[in-house]
Amino acid sequence: xxxxxxxxxxxxxxxxxxxxxxxxxxxxxxxxxxxxxxxxxxxxxxxxxxxxxxxxxxxxxxxxxxxxxxxxxxxxxxxxxxxxxxxxxxxxxxxxxxxxxxxxxxxxxxxxxxxxxxxxxxxxxxxxxxxxxxxxxxxxxxxxxxxxxxxxxxxxxxxxxxxxxxxxxxxxxxxxxxxxxxxxxxxxxxxxxxxxxxxxxxxxxxxxxxxxxxxxxxxxxxxxxxxxxxxxxxxxxxxxxxxxxxxxxxxxxxxxxxxxxxxxxxxxxxxxxxxxxxxxxxxxxxxxxxxxxxxxxxxxxxxxxxxxxxxxxxxxxxxxxxxxxxxxxxxxxxxxxxxxxxxxxxxxxxxxxxxxxxxxxxxxxxxxxxxxxxxxxxxxxxxxxxxxxxxxxxxxxxxxxxxxxxxxxxxxxxxxxxxxxxxxxxxxxxxxxxxxx
Amino acid sequence: xxxxxxxxxxxxxxxxxxxxxxxxxxxxxxxxxxxxxxxxxxxxxxxxxxxxxxxxxxxxxxxxxxxxxxxxxxx
Numbered sequence: 359x360x361x362x363x364x365x366x367x368x369x370x371x372x373x374x375x376x377x378x379x380x381x382x383x384x385x386x387x388x389x390x391x392x393x394x395x396x397x398x399x400x401x402x403x404x405x406x407x408x409x410x411x412x413x414x415x416x417x418x419x420x421x422x423x424x425x426x427x428x429x430x431x432x433x434x435x436x437x438x439x440x441x442x443x444x445x446x447x448x449x450x451x452x453x454x455x456x457x458x459x460x461x462x463x464x465x466x467x468x469x470x471x472x473x474x475x476x477x478x479x480x481x482x483x484x485x486x487x488x489x490x491x492x493x494x495x496x497x498x499x500x501x502x503x504x505x506x507x508x509x510x511x512x513x514x515x516x517x518x519x520x521x522x523x524x525x526x527x528x529x530x531x532x533x534x535x536x537x538x539x540x541x542x543x544x545x546x547x548x549x550x551x552x553x554x555x556x557x558x559x560x561x562x563x564x565x566x567x568x569x570x571x572x573x574x575x576x577x578x579x580x581x582x583x584x585x586x587x588x589x590x591x592x593x594x595x596x597x598x599x600x601x602x603x604x605x606x607x608x609x610x611x612x613x614x615x616x617x618x619x620x621x622x623x624x625x626x627x628x629x630x631x632x633x634x635x636x637x638x639x640x641x642x643x644x645x646x647x648x649x650x651x652x653x654x655x656x657x658x659x660x661x662x663x664x665x666x667x668x669x670x671x672x673x674x675x676x677x678x679x680x681x682x683x684x685x686x687x688x689x690x691x692x693x694x695x696x697x698x699x700x701x702x703x704x705x706x707x708x709x710x711x712x713x714x715x716x717x718x719x720x721x722x723x724x725x726x727x728x729x730x731x732x733x734x735x736x737x738x739x740x741x742x743x744x745x746x747x748x749x750x751x752x753x754x755x756x757x758x759x760x761x762x763x764x765x766x767x768x769x770x771x772x773x774x775x776x777x778x779x780x781x782x783x784x785x786x787x788x789x790x791x792x793x794x795x
Numbered sequence: 796x797x798x799x800x801x802x803x804x805x806x807x808x809x810x811x812x813x814x815x816x817x818x819x820x821x822x823x824x825x826x827x828x829x830x831x832x833x834x835x836x837x838x839x840x841x842x843x844x845x846x847x848x849x850x851x852x853x854x855x856x857x858x859x860x861x862x863x864x865x866x867x868x869x870x
Binding site: 437701719 | 817836839847848
């Protein structure tokens with residue numbers, strides 16, 4: 359009985375896992391949308407299919423897995439207990455999942471009722487998530503692990519950026535349905551900037567400060583960087599917003615300068631992370647290391663394209679930037695981290711149900727074989743340039759890129775599912791006798 | 796105690812320390828020996844497993860910021 363109680367009081371395996379399993383399914387869906395839309399989808403970032411795919415990625419893959427990771431990571435790594443983790447996690451998951459599907463459908467059909475429904479579902483789901491996270495941070499403000507301060511700060515900046523992104527998204531839906539005389543392009547750029555450079559990039563960098571040295575066995579990041587980079591980045595985003603055409607201080611020149619600063623900050627992070635990975639104490643790269651390299655190379659590419667866009671405002675350049683940052687950098691990093699987190703979680707939860715002396719607890723390398731994960735990495739590695747070729751209208755690549763994405767996301771899904779099924783089999787075998795004690 | 800089983804997992808990334816400790820637990824299950832482990836971090840997930848498997852543990856921060864964890868079977 360004791361064991362069953364201990365097990366029930368912590369976030370269950372499925373609390374984060376449902377987010378992790380849903381992420382590649384959204385990737386597969388994005389691939390299908392691209393496949394059926396053909397080359398038309400690639401005309402610009404404003405094509406209905408591309409807007410739909412963009413949100414399947416940013417909400418369905420990135421936000422989904424980042425929310426799942428925070429739910430799991432905060433209590434285990436930082437001693438931050440989110441109240442009612444299991445039921446709240448489920449509610450957020452359902453609202454975020456259905457909201458993303460609705461929004462993706464709304465872009466494809468340009469249907470106002472669908473946009474309104476998506477706004478309500480996503481607004482509510484993300485508001486609950488942000489509120490619960492902040493309650494958790496506040497309740498445990500005294501017992502937060504000292505070493506984790508830099509990461510907790512990153513979570514705060516990143517979640518603040520998410521709040522701004524969601525508000526801007528809701529205004530965009532309203533402005534789309536009831537034209538307000540606002541520039542939808544300027545508003546969209548702000549929404550994208552806060553979502554990608556704020557919510558996604560800040561969290562990714564903050565988490566890297568912890569997980570790169572820990573899991574990749576590297577030296578630690580310089581303190582100057584972990585303490586200053588993210589606050590400066592956040593201020594740059596704020597200034598960029600203040601100088602946008604939305605405010606009286608509008609200045610195109612200052613905005614351009616800030617874009618260069620943003621690219622410079624991200625480049626500094628990329629180079630520092632690259633230097634750390636290069637000096638790994640274990641020379642043989644694991645699959646997660648390969649994903650980190652792909653992610654860093656794509657981030658470096660984004661840093662080059664971002665200033666270039668200030669000079670040449672080409673639709674293909676805009677698409678390339680999105681592909682490099684969302685698919686190449688953020689999705690690849692998350693993909694790699696899932697290969698660390700998921701087998702570890704399955705092992706941990708298996709220990710809770712399998713008597714330790716029975717020898718039945720699975721080993722990490724058997725839960726998710728490295729060869730399967732590496733196979734998926736190579737497909738992902740091909741997907742990024744194929745997508746770029748599709749963006750530049752190279753004939754045949756619209757279909758090829760969609761097929762590669764479908765294969766990459768599908769392989770990720772089945773790799774993760776295989777790991778969860780190992781736990782499922784053990785639960786069937788061992789959990790009943792424990793509960794009946 | 797000289798009888799302690801020694802395990803140094805400093806410098807190893809998760810989950811290797813956890814796997815090594817779990818592999819050694821059966822050797823101290825009869826209560827005759829203790830397991831003395833050196834690790835870079837506080838192994839929070841391990842503690843939960845130890846509690847549910849009826850092991851006790853003590854933890855001490857070392858001058859180099861690593862931790863010494865001693866594990867033994869509850870009497």
